[in-house]
Amino acid sequence: MKKLLVYSLLLISLVFLPSNVFAKSYDLKDINVTVDDSTWYVFTRDNLENNAELAELGITPEYLKNVMTTNDIYLDACLFDTNEPANTVELFVVIKKVDDVSNLHTYSDSEIEELGEALKKKVNAKDYNIYTVDKYKYVHVNYYDPTTTYNIDEYYTVINGNGYTIMAQKTNQFSSLELTNVKNVVDTAKFKYNASYEKPPVSSKGGINIWQRTLIGAITGGVIGGLSVLFNKKKKKDKNAVNVNSTPSPTSTVTYQNNTEGIQNTTEETPNDNKEEMASGFQNNTKEETVPGFQNDTEYDPVPETKNQ
Numbered sequence: 586m587k588k589l590l591v592y593s594l595l596l597i598s599l600v601f602l603p604s605n606v607f608a609k610s611y612d613l614k615d616i617n618v619t620v621d622d623s624t625w626y627v628f629t630r631d632n633l634e635n636n637a638e639l640a641e642l643g644i645t646p647e648y649l650k651n652v653m654t655t656n657d658i659y660l661d662a663c664l665f666d667t668n669e670p671a672n673t674v675e676l677f678v679v680i681k682k683v684d685d686v687s688n689l690h691t692y693s694d695s696e697i698e699e700l701g702e703a704l705k706k707k708v709n710a711k712d713y714n715i716y717t718v719d720k721y722k723y724v725h726v727n728y729y730d731p732t733t734t735y736n737i738d739e740y741y742t743v744i745n746g747n748g749y750t751i752m753a754q755k756t757n758q759f760s761s762l763e764l765t766n767v768k769n770v771v772d773t774a775k776f777k778y779n780a781s782y783e784k785p786p787v788s789s790k791g792g793i794n795i796w797q798r799t800l801i802g803a804i805t806g807g808v809i810g811g812l813s814v815l816f817n818k819k820k821k822k823d824k825n826a827v828n829v830n831s832t833p834s835p836t837s838t839v840t841y842q843n844n845t846e847g848i849q850n851t852t853e854e855t856p857n858d859n860k861e862e863m864a865s866g867f868q869n870n871t872k873e874e875t876v877p878g879f880q881n882d883t884e885y886d887p888v889p890e891t892k893n894q
Contacts, residue, residue: 616776
């Protein structure tokens with residue numbers, strides 16, 4: 586397992602090394618983004634198989650691949666806070682096909698403002714702003730999603746007929762530094778721009794404004810079943826299993842009630858003997874893994890906030 590770097594050494598690296606020294610670029614679908622993988626766990630559709638960091642988290646490639654495919658996710662990155670899971674930040678790059686609009690930046694500012702108003706209304710955000718990087722324009726919204734109970738910071742644009750959403754979600758409020766880190770990822774985005782795409786007019790089609798249809802490519806809520814939820818559920822199960830085994834009784838009933846996909850609800854009778862009964866989906870000395878989404882792991886160390894290289 587990765588261990589937390591000595592605090593003083595980390596401070597030295599932050600002071601004397603350039604901010605992008607640990608940055609790594611990831612090629613996705615017509616977009617390249619850069620993320621600091623010294624602290625973030627970063628997964629794409631192309632790096633799941635035989636990935637040591639995914640195995641370290643105890644999550645199977647099949648599970649995360651399914652989450653990505655279902656939610657049009659091309660990059661899923663997580664910055665874990667092992668002391669307070671509600672402070673964990675998860676970052677996504679989502680790409681979805683969009684009809685009628687090819688390249689958002691080819692429209693006028695007033696037309697893009699219309700999209701901003703439409704997205705603001707759809708996610709019930711207090712406000713929006715248009716954020717520009719080079720020639721590309723994003724609609725930026727910050728809002729709370731009551732369905733998933735996540736605070737969300739989201740940037741949305743359309744390039745080459747695809748809607749690109751770069752967003753982060755967190756249970757607690759974002760700090761100003763976290764918001765800056767999300768913006769920094771947006772700043773690194775490089776697109777394989779195809780200028781041959783035509784610019785359709787902003788007119789109603791079938792009684793629906795073009796921007797309403799454009800929102801089909803935007804993410805309008807938090808992502809359920811991502812790394813942060815699954816990993817925190819795993820930690821909870823590990824902790825429960827340890828607590829059960831450390832409290833002997835003639836016969837005890839252990840119930841794990843978790844509704845996250847990839848985690849199996851388990852109710853088991855545990856007699857008072859030397860048998861180690863772990864949470865469903867994790868390996869003890871005699872039991873095979875039965876739950877998709879988790880790998881067997883005989884020993885678990887909390888994931889630190891900073892990763893060793």
